[in-house]
Amino acid sequence: MATRLVQINMKARDDSALGGFWAEALGWGISSEAPGVTNLEPEGFDYPDPVAVCVDLVVSTEPKTVKNRVHVDLATTSAAHQAQVVTRLTDLGATLADVGQGDVPWTVMADPEGNEFCVLDPRPLYRDTGPIAAVVVDCADPRAMADFWDKAMDWTLHEVTDQSAMLRSAKGVGPYLRFVRTPDVKTGWNRVHLDVRPYPGDDLAAEAARLRSFGATAVDLSPSEIPWRVLTDPEGNEFCLLTPS
Structure with missing residues (x-):
């Protein structure tokens, strides 16, 4: 058994408005599976497919x-493209952000609700990822995080150092999942988290038990009628284990 990263979940005060921003930013289609939920994915996309990591915005x-x-x-x-993207996103409502990055070649921005993101300088590594080059997770120990997520998913490990680690779909398509060392301490629930999904025919309870066997922790949300499982990784970052599909 194994999981794969299929989407990120982002909390939003106004899921529809913020979803509109990100749909324009990524050039993706927009839909809603339920009130208070906005779903973003590429036009013509056959979910789930490693060519893209989708975005779900949930009202909070x-x-x-x-x-x-x-x-x-x-x-x-x-x-030139980087400058154009920054200008276009500013026109859509994004702002420049200072998270202590100093003098760097990429541009740090915040969406209309203050969620940070980066517009990268051009890099050959990301030439075929689509609009999202990487989903980035701050952490204290990239090596330990890489070890956990390498076991959790059937993605390929591309880099492991004391400062960062990266994985990508075994098919070599779509964005990277990158873990970056940071001194920041986690406080409270993450407003943005990973959603992973087992494959058709897999057993959800068995997969949750497998993840717990090498470092995940179950989150008790009882009473709850949600069909998926909520867990945390070894550094306490929440993620959702969705139903097999």
Whole structure:
């Protein structure tokens, strides 16, 4: 058994408005599976497919108070394209953000609800990822996180150092999942988290038990009627184990 990253979940005060921003930012289609939920995926996309990691925005009244521990990096093809993307996103309502990055070649921005993201300088590594180059997770120990997520998913491990680690779909398509060392301490629930999904025919309870066997922790949300499981990784980051599909 194994899982794969299929989407990220982002809390939003106004899921429809924020979903509109991200749909325009990514050039993706927009839909809604239920009130208070906005779903984004590429036009003509056959979910789930590793060519893209989709975005679900879910309404929440909880305010954003700290820097998100999970964010997306957007790919660009040239310095001119990077400048164009920054200008276009600013026109859509994004703002420049200072998270202590200093003098770097990428541009740190925040969406209309303050969620941080990066518009990267052009990099050959991300030339074929689609608009999202990477889903980035802040962590204390990239090596330990890489070990957990390498066991959790059937993705391929591409890099492991003391400062960062990266995985990508075994098919070599879509964005990377990157873990970056940061001194920031996790406080409260993450406003952005990963959603992973087992394959058709797999058993959800057995997969949850497998993940717990090498470091995941179950989150008790009782009473709850949700069909999926909520767990945390070894550093306490929440993620959802969705029903097999």
